[in-house]
Amino acid sequence: MDELKQFGKALMQYKSYKERQEHLIKSLDHLSYYFPEVYSQILREIKKREIESNDPNKITKWLNISTSKTYYVQLHEALMLVNNNNTMAKEQYTTSIKHMLCQTIEKNTNIEFVIKICDLIEKSSHLQTIYENLKHLIHQVKQLNGNKFNTRMDSQTENMTGHFDSLNIEGYQTFQQQPIPVWPTMIQPNNLKQHGLPHFNLECFGYENFEMKATANQYPNFSVTQTLPNLTIVNQEMDGAVMKWLHYLKLHKYQWFFNSLSYLEIEFIDEDNIEGFITKVNKNSITKGAQKKICVSTKALRDRQSKLNNLLMVLDLEVTPVELCELITYMRDILHYPIPNKNCVVGDQIQKDIVLIMDKILDHLMEKLSATRYLVSNSLLGSSINKYMECTFLIAGNQIFMKDQVEKILLFRQIIEYKVNHMPRNFM
Incomplete structure (x- = not known):
């Protein structure tokens, strides 16, 4: 711990970001070269923590325990790692932080830990939505901290002021007697x-x-049946993408239901609240079988970001041909799901992750192709390549991806096509 503190202090001695970054790069290069196992372990742990900080299911497990010092440390780190467009995770953090702030104001405890979290929320651009929702409570907590500081200062100066109590200031009593x-x-x-x-x-x-x-x-209070009542996927220009998704799921007859909801509301649909959403739309009914299928599909939509993050970690390691085929199958399926546009989220993190995953999958395919003497279409590797090609077509045909992202995907396709065309194969 002492070594890490010294390292942190050494970095903070550099006033400019550029100097600090240069020193950090040199240190990481040294660590990766002389201690590769430690470097890999640190990297995997950081990626793991980032995934857990963005996974609503894992967040719930520790957010409710707000009594120990570990909670504040973990919350501080999680807020640093949460993605800007992870709306669900931010909702959970907002609720938990609100409870924490109210508890601090009421009991006047753990002020130092809470102040550190408040400072992080104020300074971080990706936490602005949380700050806007809780700034009135944050200001109250900071006032408590100021009062605590003033109390300490008053106690330190009490002895000094006591020496002047007996002094008779001329005109003071006369001033006191004057009516205000x-x-x-x-x-x-x-x-x-x-x-x-x-x-x-x-x-x-x-x-x-x-x-x-x-x-x-x-x-x-947040209510899934009353969230953004005037906002729908039609307003958000997401109805076309959702319609294609519903056709893929063979649920297109329920387009009327989804068109009356916002993208965020669609993500929140589950077995506990779907009846409430149907009541909100108040048009037609949906069969129980279709409801179950909708809930399964919306869960896949909710879990997509955490799943993509997991894939990025898995693909950094060695994967078997079976695992690789399963990963590509998932990508082919999830690419049929709607990707939120700028009217729904800020940034294009999902698109970036998808392109990066496709790049990593390409590396694995090329490695396995190099170790293969003869390629057969109905083999596991042949099936993986066919599915990978389908993924490239789905991405290239999706207007949500930027031009440079599509160009990368087309390049990946050309690379795999060239490799396949120059080796013995049977794709009949």
């Missing part, structure tokens, strides 16, 4: 309510017909 003028028409609250801020009478300003109304900035 009070504004006779001071604004007084009326119509106090339990929730929200009060109304104020402005008659003292001469405006008899005006009344200032202030309402509290309250955040409604």
Whole structure:
């Protein structure tokens, strides 16, 4: 631990980001060259933590335990690693942090840990949505910290001020005896309510017909049946992608249901709330069998980002031909699912991950092709290549991918085609 602290302090001595980055690169190069096993272990652990910080299922397991110091350390790290477009994970973090802040304000405990998390939320651009939702609570916690600091300062200066208590300042008593003028028409609250801020009478300003109304900035409780009621995939220009997905699933007869929901709502559909969504749409009914299929498909949509992250880790290791075929089969299936556009999420992380996965799969295919003397179409490797080619066509035909991303995929296709065309094969 001491060595890591010294390393961290050494990095922080560099004032500019460029100098710090150069020193870090040299240190990592040294570590990877002289201690490759340690370097690989650190890299895998960081990737693992990033995946866990973005997996809603794994987040739930530790977010509810908010009593130990480990919780605050883990939460701080998770907030650093959460992806900007991972809406579900951010919702979970927001709820947990809100509870943590309220508990800190109520009990005045763990202020130092909470302040560190608040500072991270304020400074991190990818956590701005969390900050906007909780900034009123964050400011209250920071006020508590300021009051705590002032209390310590007051206790330190108490002895000093005590020496001046007996001093008789000329004119002080006379000043105390003078009446203090009070504004006779001071604004007084009326119509106090339990929730929200009060109304104020402005008659003292001469405006008899005006009344200032202030309402509290309250955040409604999240409800899957009431989220973004005016926002649908039609407004988000996602109805075309969803329609293709539903045709692939053979659920296109329920297009009316999905067209009435937003992309985020579609992601949230599960067996517990699908009836609520159907009630919200309030048009037709959906059979139980179709409901089950919809829930299975939306779960795959929810789990896509974490699954892609897992694939990136797995493909860094050695994979068997069977595992490789299964991975490519999953990619071929998930590429039929709608990818959110700029109206739904910020950035194109999913597209970047898909292109990177296709690149890593290509490396594995080329390695296995090099070890193969004769390629047969109905073999495991031949099947993997056919499915990989299907993936390239799906990506190239999807307008959500950027031009440079499509060009990379087309290059991958040319590489695999060239390799296959220059080796003995039987693709009849």
